Amino acid sequence: MALVVCILLYMIFLGDRCFGQDFEIPEATVQLLYPVGFTVSIPDNCGEKLQVACKHFKRQLRRKVASSVQTLLSNNLYPVGFTVSIPDRSGIRLFAFHGKVNEEFTSPQDGGRYSRDITRAKNGKWTYTDKTTRFKKGDEINYWLYVDYDNGRNQLGYMSEFRKFVVRECPRQLMNEKGDCTASDPYHYEVPEPSIEILTPRGFKVSIPDQDGVKLFAFHGKINESFDGREAGSFSRDITKARDGRWTFTDRVTLLNPGDIIYYWLYVDYEDPSGRKLGYLKEDQEYTVGGVSSCMKSLTTWNGEVACSAQLLLDEQFNRFNTVNWTNDIRYADDPDFEFVIYDKHENNLNVRDGQLHIRPTLADERYGSEFIYSKTGYDLGSSCTADVANDCKRTSVGGYTLPPIFSGRIVSTNFFKYGRVEVRAKLPKGDWIYPQILLSPKEYEYGKTNYDSGEIRIAFLGGNAHLMNELQGRILLGTSVSTRNYGITKTTGNDWSNDYHLFSVIWNPESISFFVDDREYGQIIPPRNGFSSVVARDKPEAASRLKRGTLLAPFDKDMVIKIGVGVGGHTFPDSIPNKPYTNEEQKPQLKFYKAKDSWMPTWTRESELIVDYVKVYAL
Known part of the structure; x- marks a missing residue:
């Protein structure tokens, strides 16, 4: 009623x-x-005869069934x-x-x-x-x-x-309140774009980069004949082990001519962090063989392999956080800049949304309260920590030395390369003592692990303080002394470089390192006649001796990775900057910085974040 x-x-x-x-x-x-998943099985009905053929058939059948299952599971939208x-x-x-x-x-x-x-x-x-x-x-x-x-x-x-x-x-x-997608499936995997190399006098290679979780890579191909459905193809091979950081199919028999088309599809077995193993496909692919030399060899190497001239090696549009291309850098900041930061992957500090990467520093007080930096039990980053040293994974407040007062985020490329052109379109952060990290850092630190002995290239540097934001820098770092920090600086002045998006670029070749903003070159660094070893010889003779083993460009003649993050404070800011609330040589600089938060915190606004639109890497 x-x-x-x-x-x-x-x-x-x-x-x-x-x-x-x-x-x-x-x-x-x-x-x-x-749907959270289901199981698929096929009968084991091979007789004693034709065991090899039968097992091959079963493997192909399993792959087709598994790929169908994966399609349903991975498309759980x-x-x-x-x-x-x-x-x-x-x-x-x-x-x-x-x-x-x-x-x-x-x-x-x-x-x-x-x-x-x-x-x-x-x-x-x-x-x-x-x-x-x-x-x-x-x-x-x-x-x-x-x-x-x-x-x-x-x-x-x-x-x-x-x-x-x-x-x-x-x-x-x-979804956010507008109904837009704000994140991606954390366990989603996409088969990356393969590298295809035509061999001389015969054959070709097809490869993808190795990644944690990849258990098998399969190539299926035909020459000048398209696939009718998911056929095995003229080339059908399972690769069960990665070599030199790549899963590679190699054919050394087929004679390829200009204009020939390689039709192919790829299959990858991938085990996600939850232990679920699924099959992923990349279908309906084709590659057209170029002229007699379909690939003009470049000076650039990508993941250890020679690239083709002007080849686009990375095109990251940040439609999602792509674990094929990036990993989170999770650690306490330390040598050589000692920034006042814990790098974490908390969504308040690092997230991908609306086709862009956002990185924002936040005060630890906001997450854990004002007593956090004085914690005697400390803060442990646990198994997700990416540092090699235990002290960079867990620290406690001891003897007046506090925990860092800032949380921030940083990512590192999974791909590594030597020489090339890097482009980053980004909007730089505002706020006192905040600075962007758009870097090329050593992959292996072959010339030494401390004090920039193995170098660093800063593609774009801008202090977030109001009186610093009109001077954009591109620079190399060879050490931590005043002379080595200041040696390789190029700069350009203008209005506030953090007001708008700009295209920051570097061209790194065996003879020089050049810096650009919005396609305009504003600086070039060329090693002196005796190489960069002569620059560091007075301050660090042992480091100079190691550099002499390399080229004149050493330490910038080894593989590097891309790092993108946001730092706060530390030795990056020289003591000559007005109103700096700490000095680099005092015993407890980050405590003094924290206690002065009433002076710098009001300058941190919604614009105090690094926003990256895209990252591209081209071969020379």
Whole structure:
């Protein structure tokens, strides 16, 4: 009877509730359900004869079945089922859901395709659950809710307005309030673009970079004949072991001519961090053989292999956090800049959204309170720490030495290279004592692990202080002394370089290192006649001796990786800068910096973040 009265009153008054002013149906949470997995098996029916052929057939069959399973699992953006819930509250006696898919309600008398009364709350919620409906992007769930509520005097019926939920292309928990996807599946894997090399006089190579979790790489190819479905092809081989950082298929027999087309598809067995092993495909690929020399050899090497001239080696658009290309750098900051930072992967400090990488430093107080830096139990980064030294993974406050007062983020490229052109389109951060880290750092530190003995190239450096933001620097670092820090600096002045996006570039070749902003060269560093070893000889004779083993460009003649992050404080800022709240040589600089937070914290705003639009690497 209450429902009938409620409906009549709703039709008359078009109100949110039937009567009374003491209850209003809250906003419901609509959660799509996603399949978590299933098993597929095939019979083991090979006889004693034809064992080799039968096993090969089974392997191919398993791959096809597994790839079909993987398609369903990895494309779990197509949900099956949904839940609709409201929080429990004292007095609620019944919750009813009425819904339709892709069809709007015209009258509250319409119960809808889904119509169910829920008589008991579970886990603090009144929840309607459907586990059968399949959805695709763009589907609409139209619904209205009804609640029986006892206010202590009467039990009344309340009805909501008509509501709508639109199925987006990613899980609900990854959406912001606008319905846009804010993150990606943490276990998703994509088969990377392969490197294809035509061999002389015959043959070709196809390879992908190694990555934790890859267990098998398979190549299937044909020459001048496209695939009809997922055939094995003229070339069909499983590669079970990576060599020199690559999973490589090699053919040394086939004679290829200019204009020939290699049609191919790739398959990868990948075990994600949860232990789930899935098969991933890269289908419908083709490669056209160029002229007699289809690849003009470059001076650039990429992951240890010679690249083709002007080849685009990396094109990172940050549509998601791509673990094929990047890893999080998780550690305490230390030598040689001693910045006042713990690098972590917390979403407040580092995230990818709207096709861009965002890195923002935050005060540790905001996460753990004002006593964090004085903690005697310390802060442990645990198994996720990427540092080699234990002290860079866990520290405690001892003898007046405090924990770093700032959390920030930094990523490191999984690919390494020697020589090339790097382009980074970014908006640099504002805020006192904040600075961007857009770097080329050594992969192996072959000339020494401390004090920049193995060098560093800063593609773009800009202090975040208001009086520093008109001087953009590109620089190399050869050491930590005043002379070696200041040796390789190029700079250009202008307005505030952090106001807009700019394209920061470096061309690194065996003879020189050149810096660009918005395609304009503003500096070039050429080693002296006796090499960079002569620059460091007076301050560090042992380091100079090691550099003499390399080329004149040493230490910049070894493989490097890209690092992108945000630092705060430390030795990066010289003591000559006005109003600096600490000195680089005092015993407890980060404590003094922290105690002066009232002077610098007001300058940290929503613009105190590094935003990276894209990163590209080209061979010379």
